[in-house]
Structure formats: structure tokens, C-alpha cells
Amino acid sequence: MNAANPIGVFDSGVGGLSVLHEIRRSLPGEDLLYVADSGHAPYGDKSQQFIESRSIAISEFLVSRNAKALVVACNTATGAAVTTLRSRFMMPIIAMEPAVKPASEQTKSGVIGVLATSRTLAGDNFVRLFARYGEDVEILGQACPGLVEQVEAGDLSGDKTRLLLQRYVLPLLEQKADTIVLGCTHYPFLAPLIREIAGPGVAVIDSAAAVARQLSRRLEVGGLLADAADAGTECFWTSGALDKAKPLFSQLWNADVEVRPLPD
Structure with missing residues (x-):
């Protein structure tokens, strides 16, 4: 392992590209x-055993490509x-954490909403965050089934996506939330629509910049x-359909990119 080696990043899908943007x-x-x-x-909606198995397999692939550090750019995979x-890989491993701490410091109403998957909200990591910061502020967890699928389909602003977001965001506003935490790496791609629905008086924050800073610190220390x-390069792989992946990756990365099939 040396400084010239690449950094490996993975997610359940394309959401982690929001983290990759900050890393770049x-x-x-x-x-x-x-x-x-x-x-x-x-x-x-997968079991912990399945997520753990996939995370190990993908990490082994990235290590085989000489990754010097791993970024788990997925809140659900982090928890699972x-x-x-x-315990398996002796390298810097940076993981996600919903931005509950900065949200609790930023809120004026004392109420923050967290948009996340059901598994993230039920996981030990979020339970610890709730216990740590829930005494000072009211934390409203909102599960958001369907949003990941909309981002995976490249639908960031269509009618179905808007209706889903209204269903998840408006109840938080009715309970006086003035800060919304994006607890899934797919959701930053929906941030413009979330801000439009929530209005200018509501802050929308995520963890990607903090993850990039932590990665930089860990690499510097090591x-x-x-x-x-020299300008860095990017290489992309997917376990999904290649014909759908290339236009979607290019859309979310804001550049024309090549996507390779992830080996079984």
C-alpha cells in the first residue's frame, strides 16, 4: 500500500456518487x-447478512485493485x-453517519427531521445518535421507501418523485422541523427538489463533505x-445493467463516463 494507490468507494447503487463528488x-x-x-x-429492504456479504465481496474486489483506503458510501451498509x-481489512475505512450532530447545532426550532431508509433508522448507529443528541432536540426519523429506486432510475424531479418527497417532507414541516438531514447517499441528488418543497426557511444537510474531510485526514496521518x-482519475463498475448504467452515471457525475461490469 502506498500513496500512489487508488481509493475504493462503494454503495448499494449510484447514491454514493454524491460522496464521490465531495471526495474529488x-x-x-x-x-x-x-x-x-x-x-x-x-x-x-435486505437482511443484514446479505448486506454484509455484499460489502465484503465488493471490498475484496476493491482491495484486489490495490485500494489504499475504503469509503463505505452507504448508510445502510455502514450500519450492517x-x-x-x-476487522477484516487493515486499511483506513471511512463510513457514513447521518449529520444529526451538525443539524442539532444548527436548528432554531429544536426539531430536526432525518430522511433515511427503514434499515438505517432502525440500526444501532442511528439509535446511538438519537440517544446522544435527542435530549437537546427533537429528532423525527422518516423512512422513505421508493426514493432510492427513483434515483436509480435517474428520475430526480418527475411527478412520482415529487409526490414521494411531499409525502415524506411535509409531515416533518408540520411538526416544526427547520432542518432536514439526508440520511441516505442517494438523497443529495434530490436536494434541489427537497429544498423547493421545504422552502427557504428549512436547512437541508448531508454528510458527504464531512466524509471527504475525514478521508483526507486519515490519508494524511497515514x-x-x-x-x-497530477489530476486524479475515476473508474466505475456496476453489478446492474450496463445499458442503463452508462447514461445514469454520466448524468449524476456530470460528465461522460465509462462503466464496467462488476465481476461475479
């Missing part, structure tokens, strides 16, 4: 590997598998930062 902004000289497990998305991954003089 923070670390322009790093080579990035990204795996979307879109053939098995969403993870939110990150402890196991850290002497693993790449030479920033």
Missing part, C-alpha cells in the same frame, strides 16, 4: 474506484457491515496522500 473536490490528485451494487439495490469490514500535482 477535496482530493483532486487521487485516483478513485467506484462500485455501484445496483443489481442488488436498494439495500434498505462496517464493523466486520474493519502518509498516503497522493501528489496533488
Whole structure:
């Protein structure tokens, strides 16, 4: 493992590209590997054993590509598998955490809403966050079935997506939430529509920038930062259908990209 090696990033699908954008902004000289497990998305309705098994297999693939660090760019996979991954792989492993702490510091009404998958809201990580910050603010967890599928389909602003978001966001506003946490890496791609529905008085925040900062710190401490003089590259893989993946990745990455099939 050395500083010239790439960083491996994975998610249940394309949502982790929102994290990859922040990593690229923070670390322009790093080579990035990204795996979307879109053939098995969403993870939110899968068992912990299944998610853990997929996370291990994808991490092993990224390690085989000489990854010097792993980013679990998926809140559901973090809750289900990150402890196991850290016991198996001796490298920096950065995971997601819903931005409940900054939301609790930012809210003026004392009420924050968390949009997430059912599994994330029921996981130990969120329970710990609720216990840590729930005494000072009211935390409203809102499960959002269907939203991941809309992002995976590239529908970021259509009527169905808007109706789903209204169903999930408006009850939070009725309960006086003035800060909304995006607890799934797919949801930042819906942030413009969420802000439109919630209105200008509601803050919408996610964890991607914090994850990029933590990754940068861990690489610096380990002497693993790449030479920033050279522009980094990106390589993409998917377990989903290639004919759908290329236009979707290009749409969300804001550039024409090649997507490779993830080996079985």
C-alpha cells in the first residue's frame, strides 16, 4: 500500500456518487474506484447478512485493485457491515453517519427531521445518535421507501418523485422541523427538489463533505496522500445493467463516463 494507490468507494447503487463528488473536490490528485451494487439495490429492504456479504465481496474486489483506503458510501451498509469490514481489512475505512450532530447545532426550532431508509433508522448507529443528541432536540426519523429506486432510475424531479418527497417532507414541516438531514447517499441528488418543497426557511444537510474531510485526514496521518500535482482519475463498475448504467452515471457525475461490469 502506498500513496500512489487508488481509493475504493462503494454503495448499494449510484447514491454514493454524491460522496464521490465531495471526495474529488477535496482530493483532486487521487485516483478513485467506484462500485455501484445496483443489481442488488436498494439495500434498505435486505437482511443484514446479505448486506454484509455484499460489502465484503465488493471490498475484496476493491482491495484486489490495490485500494489504499475504503469509503463505505452507504448508510445502510455502514450500519450492517462496517464493523466486520474493519476487522477484516487493515486499511483506513471511512463510513457514513447521518449529520444529526451538525443539524442539532444548527436548528432554531429544536426539531430536526432525518430522511433515511427503514434499515438505517432502525440500526444501532442511528439509535446511538438519537440517544446522544435527542435530549437537546427533537429528532423525527422518516423512512422513505421508493426514493432510492427513483434515483436509480435517474428520475430526480418527475411527478412520482415529487409526490414521494411531499409525502415524506411535509409531515416533518408540520411538526416544526427547520432542518432536514439526508440520511441516505442517494438523497443529495434530490436536494434541489427537497429544498423547493421545504422552502427557504428549512436547512437541508448531508454528510458527504464531512466524509471527504475525514478521508483526507486519515490519508494524511497515514502518509498516503497522493501528489496533488497530477489530476486524479475515476473508474466505475456496476453489478446492474450496463445499458442503463452508462447514461445514469454520466448524468449524476456530470460528465461522460465509462462503466464496467462488476465481476461475479
